[in-house]
Amino acid sequence: METELSHRNTLQDNTPMETPKPETPEVTKADKLPQIIATLAANFISFSAGTLLTWTSPAIPMLQHENSPFRITDQESSWVGSLMSLGAAFGGPPFGIVVNKMGRKRALLALSLPIIASWIIIICTRSVTWLYIARFASGLTMGGVCFAIPIYVAETVEPSIRGPLSAIMQLQLTIGVLFGYLVGLVGDHRALSFISCALPMLFLITFSWMPESPVFLLSKNRKDTAKKALQWLRGRDYDVEDELTKMEDRIQEAQQNKGTLGDLMSSRGTVTALIIALGLMTFQQLSGINAVIFYSGKIFENSSSSLSATTASIIIGVVQVLATYSSTLLVDKAGRRILLLLSSTVMAVCLTALGLYFYLQSHGHDVDSISWLPVASVAMFIIVFSMGFGPIPWIMLGELFPGNVKGIASAVTAAFNWMLAFAVTKSFQNLLDVLGSPVTFWLFAVMCIAGTIFTAVLVPETKGKDLEEIQLQLSGKKNSERELEPVEHYKKHHEASKENYCRICNHAGICNGFTLGAMAVGTVLAWTSPTLPELQSTNSTLPVTREEGSWIGSLVAVGAIAGALPAGYFADRFGRKPVILALSAPFLLSWILITVANAVGTLYAARFIAGFATGAVSVVAPMYIGEIAESSVRGALGSFFQVMLTVGILYTYVVGAIGDYTWLGILSGVIPIVFFISFSRVPESPTYLVKKQRTEDAKKSLQYYRGSSYNIWKELQDLEEDISESTKTKVSIRDLVSSKGIRKALTVSLGLMIFQQLSGVNAVIFYSVDIFNAAGSTLDPNVAAIIVGVVQVVVTYIASAVVDRAGRRVLLLLSASIMGLCLAILGLYFYLKNKGDDVSGIGWLPLLCVTVYIVMFSLGFGPLPWMMMGEVFAPSVKGTASSIAVCTNWTLTFIVTFSFGKLVEGLGEEWTFWLFAIICGVATIFIFYIVPETKGKTLTEIQRILNGGSSPRN
CATH class of the missing domain: 1.20.1250.20 (MFS general substrate transporter like domains)
Known part of the structure; x- marks a missing residue:
């Protein structure tokens, strides 16, 4: 310590006092507003996609009504509700090729055309077959949206705001769902279709003014255009050269290591990432979310609730929007794991309560006094889904995979998600018929509990980590080593062996x-x-x-x-x-x-x-x-x-x-x-012994607890310093506050x-x-x-x-x-x-x-x-x-x-x-x-x- 102080004093003595310090140039921070505008504009198509998701809730009861221009059966309504998911499963994988050929911006603009076409078919049709075609076509678009939006956002926004802006897609989807509920309240399903058809047209107008992804432009050797795009996104006063160079390096590395399906399965890190991504998508869909949203109207009708089905659905839509917005604020503060664990756990309890209500109702109990329970359970279910298992699997999809396999991994995962969405949505009515409402919802509750266990055991925390750190963690080189510095650095050199840990547990x-x-x-x-x-x-x-x-x-x-x-x-x-x-x-x-x-x-x-x-x-x-x-x-x-x-x-x-x-x-x-x-x-606690200045006894005690081969001197010295510092002043009750x-x-x-x-x-x-x-x-x-x-x-x-x-x-x-x-x-x-x-x-x-x-x-x-x-x-x-x-x-x-x-x-x-x-x-x-x-x-x-x-x- 004396040598160090002497060295510092020498440095100070040899430093001329009159020499002024060179001024540090002020670094201009990137402007966040253009990035937010671009994200919102791109996600306007997510808003349009939300109306596709919710269309069945107000439309199917109208189409099954006796005054409908063409009535559909329960079986046909099941296909109408689920074919969009099937289309999304087929639309996602090939869209990876489209976004790489056409570019992120042009591909997203092109997606508005099949959405418009599907709404025109729905408006004009008098046949259930054409409804099938329209829903399948809209599903193809949905698969493309879920694939392209995360890529565009990840490539245009800074890492510091990546979490909240990535969650905007889910927020816009929920706003679209709420919009569909509101329009369905005041008009028939054709009016809903007319208004919904205008949304992709507005998207075409607004998003056409936004820049292309600078990463895509660099991959096509259009550096000047990429620089202009990045300058627009970061603000005119921001120096983009350093970020542009890093983008070029990543693109060059990715092109040298183009990923295949074999590469996805060749390393521990990518296999672990694939297991986590597929697991999160599995539990997202097997929680029964799409079944709950698509059939929310029927749930409220069958619950004997005093609220009309449409009003209850609107309430849920509002709650979903607010909860999803909350998740955009919390995802980079609370962390992914906490929100996922809370989400799956509370969803399980809500589904259990929903099943209990229908159990009591089906056994002849008077449930009028708790007719609020289905609305409360579904509302709470959607709140916690929107804060956790709704947006976060998609956010983590963009975080888990290295660049060379991100495209193929995203395509496989998205297709898998939509296949499960189709299976759940299509089978929901059959499950209700065979098992009844109570057992069906309890089955989904069991899956949510399994999701909690999966998250607790396998899912890492990616909050605040760059992609390199995440890959190290997935590869088994746990990032906790970096998080716990200097604790882990100390442990690396001084920690007791496993046998000495057992000594603490047993002999002590x-x-x-x-x-x-x-x-x-x-x-x-x-x-x-x-x-x-x-x-x-x-x-x-x-x-x-x-x-x-x-x-x-x-x-x-x-x-x-x-x-x-x-x-x-x-x-x-x-x-x-x-x-x-x-x-x-x-x-x-x-x-x-x-x-x-x-x-x-x-x-x-x-x-x-x-x-x-x-x-x-x-x-x-x-x-x-x-x-x-x-x-x-x-x-x-x-x-x-x-x-x-x-x-x-x-x-x-x-x-x-x-x-x-x-x-x-x-x-x-x-x-x-x-x-x-x-x-x-x-022996006595070494802390107490040091406090009483019984250093030899403290040494023996600490050696006993750490084992004979453990070097205790550094820990003993730190202990003495801490106690010396804390006992310099007497502490009174007043000092506690x-x-x-x-x-x-x-x-x-x-x-x-x-x-x-x-x-x-x-x-x-x-x-x-x-x-x-x-x-x-x-x-x-x-x-x-x-x-x-x-x-x-x-x-x-x-x-x-x-x-x-x-x-x-x-x-x-x-x-x-x-x-x-x-x-x-x-x-x-x-x-x-x-x-x-x-x-x-x-x-x-x-x-x-x-x-x-x-x-x-x-x-x-x-x-x-x-x-x-x-x-x-x-x-x-x-x-x-x-x-x-x-x-x-x-x-x-x-x-x-x-x-x-x-x-x-x-x-x-x-x-x-x-x-x-x-x-x-x-x-x-x-x-x-x-x-x-x-x-x-x-x-x-x-x-x-x-x-x-x-x-x-x-």
Whole structure:
């Protein structure tokens, strides 16, 4: 350090002070407006194509009406609706040759002619055969549009605005769809055809003024014309020479490596890209989107909705336009993966709800009171489709493939997409006839769930990456190496071996010692579920009332508040390990009291003591894990604490099902004893030891956790510097709100804790047996609870495996949104039941909703708030801030648990669950805008983000 400073001083001394710095020439930025104008003008043909897509919705009911000039059957209407997709499948591939021969601009202008011709045929025809021809011809055009527009936009706009402008095609399509709905409302299908026929004529006039793609012009050696086109697109003051040179280099390279179908299958990168592209197109179409749009009128007619089919379709069209416009703003901020995951997940729930409505209707239930459900489900379906699986597969199609195979890959993928669109649209009516509406929509819901899994496992994030970076990632040279600098650079030279990682997990007690403390917490939390019904039965040896049972369930939270308050202080004063070991005593004492209890007061005392230990563990555990784990595995190890907590819950469910509450107390009391013995063998946190200036002990501790072959000196030095910096000033409560970084960390942590509890999770777990009883489920309530426990353990383990890959934000967003939807459906079930409807046919629904709810909670909102609490706070405030966050959590736990029964009595089950669902929706918004991504970042990098160094969404 001294040498470096001396070198800097020498440089400064030898630099003449009077020498002025040369002025840096001001670089003129490209003008965005011409690019936007060109994109909008090109996509006016997409607007026209949208009217082709939606024409069937108002037209088919008119053509099937008895006053129609020629009536068509259901079978014929099915062909009319689906032949356009078949035409698009055949129109896409050959259009690749057309755009390369004629140019992007002239090819797009030429596409307006068959659109005009198809509308003229529709206006004049009195034969269904000519309708077939017109729809097939318009489909040929649609295939060409979907092929040519992305190429033109990608070749004319800058990378910085490529995402939003690429999404304009889908936006213009949806505006065209809405236009078709509106015109269909005020006129017959011929009037719609007349007006729609004028649109491609307007496109001819407007787009003819736009420039040709400079990339195409360069490929034809028309450099001067290409320069003029690029100058128009970038503005007259922009220097285009550098960009023009880069274009020429790319074109030359592409011409030297002309791609064939064999080249598409010859490398790992292109094969992976093809799998991803075909997969996204598959799930886009098998979500049933075209069936929903083409037959939206019939869906609303069959739903007994008070809204007319046309009005409902217009509402959906407006929603679709707004949602697609939102996606153009979000796609380069939120990222492709997050929008795709949210899209497919919420679509699945919407289709499930739609199927449930038709199931109830077909079984004779009175559904007038929920006649809004089909409109709401279809509207929400189209919202999330328009924000994710609508535009993004087409956007990523232009990003995934290298230049030499982009043409053929795009043609293959687009043709595949339209073939699936044809198959789905054509078979939709047949599926309805054979399977019925409920099973048909549930089938599409299953495909959406498969799309979620596919996206989570295979689809990379391409936001903010250039094409070279994307190709490196697809080829197996993961771009995360570049994203996580300097973390990955550090790991490359210093990271412990796989054997040493296993040492952290096994010998350090993460899997066999420390996490038994988490298992002890799980047994405390779940004890009321099998025990309260037994204590409140007529055969109970210690009878308790409902009010007393409420206190028994909620006193754990009161004790946790009392335990959390001093835990941070004690952990800083005496050490993490001694405090954690000492907590085994109150755990053991609480089980002894429960086992020998002969009065309700004794149970109160036992639950309070157990809560005290639980609250203290909740503070110290995340601190301990965050301080011993490397950043690359911090998420997995932090989540494993929650895994063992769910194991404790399952353990309680199983023991409670086969024995009485006395045996449950005895067997639960064994866990803190084993925990004390096993955890006493592991060393103290190296962070705490350095803080107490016990450097030799810290060295031994860190060497133990990293392995004997690991060079700890750099990490130890960084640790000493961080602690020295953070302990220079004493931190008070006031400093928690005066410092921007600490204030932001506190907001994130408290927000996650608040929404974790106000999602109603403890109410669901504590009263899960009561929920199944109230639902009249045919499953034994204890068996149902065990099933839920098994699912929770498995999913929490999955969360620990994917949290350092998928990221915290993705899992939290998925978790909150799906939990909200599950609670909404659960509320709907109880609404129907309390209204007097026969719900025996769907007695499985409460179990399904609670199971999916707990799955998603265990995947995100269960482990991640605790894990992130150990990440977001600086060492100087970690103890105090963690205590505040944990106290907030347990205070809300007490309020929610104690008031759940009163809420049910006052509001009813349905409104109670709907209230929790609304809170989950608010949580989704909070995560999206406030919570930063901490995956793969060191604690120093996280502090930099919180202090304003980066956007939360980066």
